[in-house]
Amino acid sequence: MYDEIRSGSNGTKTWNVDGMGKPAAIAACQSAADVSAAVAFCARHCHPHGVRTCVAGGRHSHQCMANGSFVIDLSGLKGITVNEEEGHVDVMGGSLQGDIDEATEAYGLATTAGHVASTGCGGLIVQGGHGYLERKFGMVIDNLLQVEMVVADGGIVVADEEQNTDLFWAIRGGGGNFGVVVRFRIRLHPVPGKIYAGQRIHAPLGAGSWFPDRATLVRAFSRVTAESEDDNATGLLVMPCGGPVIENLVYIGPMEDGEQYFAKHKNEVGYPLLDNMKGRSYHLDVQRFAPAGGGNFYMAGVLVPKMSDRLAEALGHCVTSANGPGRKTNCLVFVLPMGGAVSRKMPEDTAYPHRTSLLWVLIQGEWIGDPGTPEYEERRARVVAWCGMVKENITPFSIGHYGVLSEVDTHGNAGENVKDEKERTSAENAVNDGGAVGNRDTNAGFCAMTLGGKRNVYGPNLPRLRGIKKRYDPDNLFNVNDNILPE
Template sequence: MMTKAIDTERFRTYADSFEGQLVLPDAEGYDAARKVWNGLIDRRPALIARCANADDVVRSVRFARENNLLVSVRGGGHHVAGYAVCDEGMMIDMSAMRTVTVDPGARIARVQAGALWADVDAAAQAHGLATPGGEVSLTGVAGLTLGGGVGYMRRKYGLSCDNLLAVEIVTADGQWRRASERENSDLFWALRGGGGNFGIVTVFEFRLYPVGPQVVTLNPIYPFDQSRSVLETWRRFAETAPEEASTSFGIWGIPEHPDIPAELHGTPVCLLDGMFIGPVEQGETLFQPLRDVGEPILDLGGPTTYLEAQQGFDEFMQDGDLYYWKSLYLDQLSNEAVDTMMSWVKRRPNPRLLVIIRHLGGAVSRVAESATAYQNRKAQFMFSIDGAWSDPAESERNIAWVRGFWEAMNRYSNGGVYVNFPGFGENPQHLWQSSYGNNYRKLVAVKTKYDPTNFFRMNQNIKPVAQTGN
């Protein structure tokens, strides 16, 4: 039944022109349509508009404006804060728009906003090409890219947003626009790291690079009591690592998997993770010292295809599990920071709580801080606490631990977070100002120009001038 907040006659006119599917709360598929990846998110929109094309997006934005509806935008639906779904408003769902077309001669991929990175990887690898995506191939292209996009090729080719050539976008006034370095360049600047603040991107155009099909992965898993020696070896490796290698250090519990002996499931461990995208022999030689730090419990790395490497963590990030992730940037990995980290990880309340430190630098750091909205280019590491569990009874304890750990590590950071891993965006005004630093004022200006009423606010929200009082 249509909610009273929506004018019935206007809805009929909108529905008659809509080419996709409109899902109301009494529809059979409503509960499935409103669910997102993070099972902690349980919201009920008044209307779900599953768009078939950009014209549907335009119609939906205009209809939402006419009826003063809160709008959320779903791409892949994988943001940990659940921005894709709202209560009582309208979810504009892009998930049916997943077409990826590749021009191998120009090395350009044209990607619809509902696509997952698996879609992009498969289409591009058919031509021996790739663009920097994330670390889980089931992640949505749109959210990851708009928030920056940290993946396995970051040190060689930068972030996902660094490889954007253009976008097609529907802004808050219901107008279709193209944005690039030449067209609406201020909007294009803001979209590269500024989140979903400025409209609904319907198409992304990415630069592609020759990659694969063979790469070398790094994934030795060591006993937890070897954490310090493994971390020290990795930290020294990172100081001189070539840009073809993007690596991380983590502390986790061995996940449940049919290929892993059951008696090892949940065992606390430290691990190294990464990818080398240069010649296979060079990668094997480069990674060997990291595989020989001690006696690994398991070693899941080695030569493989790029597609397989991109999918390696997919099954450990299941839809419907419960997630809470927070992050920080570290300019250096000091001994004091390591001491604090080790004191906390010994008290992890759940073996699935992953603590990971990603090595940055390389191509990420060569882009000027002011060149895109994405900040913290000079940070050498990104520290992330990725909480995951399945029992709702554990939620309060696990979230409290992640928050406490994050606060303890905050003293070693400038307070900025990777905006794709913000927890639930607590204390948003301070959080986003800290995260965007000197770029924040320009983001406010672009937001004020393209969305002066803050129509798009289910996101890493940058408030326009009228709402900030600036």
């Protein structure tokens, strides 16, 4: 079973090999009843003896296969049902983001889904769910109509705006703390058959040349994004060590409008060397821009309210050759746009609090090698250090964190290293409690942060989340996550 999961022969490829620990047992669930039985087993036989419960959806995180844990694996719980008349889609808990795109394409409908097709719907949605459509239609949770889930006592409950409303609020951003979702119901929206999208590649030479440097490109991109209409879903990829800066341009609207829009703004960010813009299918091309890939990955990320000059400079500094992660690694920083419909919700409308953030800065590192070899460990250490360095440099400008990236763990040992709230230091918890990491631009409550425990995922919503956790998971069975203590 473990080898099948690792190799992907059971239908869900393990995207991040580095996230695979050695669990004690795996329950291969194919139905809500299977999940219910597995959860009840964990509550009775594992949790009281210190064996942690993990939930594995798309297996993109470092928290789904902890060493020595009992894993509730959802690879066998896939399925998508489109209801065209009602304008919604039912998504089984183990489905992948790409499954939604494939099923909805024929109807000319779509809903916000992650940027990488192989990411699991389960982990992505309960954390909030960012994607190309968010500025226009909101995050995935803003389109969530209902969930069916297994809670800590093994019971199966339905939550929506009419029943179990507290749980429905909590599951929209509260992560895997409240149970295992076996079915999501999500609103659909019409999306044109072809939209205008592609990449523009910049050579960030700077130093008096015709081509601006990285910081200038990042600043210009952020200014254009902040002022742009909701249809513009463009992000920026910044490669370290002399690599290019790539605008990933996507316009969610009629193709001609997109063509005009990007032509009008063409040189506002810089002077691209290459441009492959054209009409493309949102579902089958744009949602597949990121390679399906698979390998050894480490990720960190912060949410920032604006790209100030100082932040752009800090970011530019991190990606110079002198500060690079070194050979046999492949690292980059994505600057992804938020705002639009995301910011038209209030922080307390759902459990996801970071509505005023305008950019999600995602730091991704990859390395080659076979786990367990000295080369692997050495490259991994360089990548983790690089991700940490970038994160430390930009965190002072941030207002918080998105949950479930690699940073709450080390090397496949989530069960040993993910701290629950009690295990964190009081300073770490204060960051979670206060909801404000501090913003160097405004000098408000600056707090230097390092990679690891200090994370502001829930902001001011933490007290309410704790109360709901107490009601649905009083013994903290689901604790391999950005954990919320039941209080």
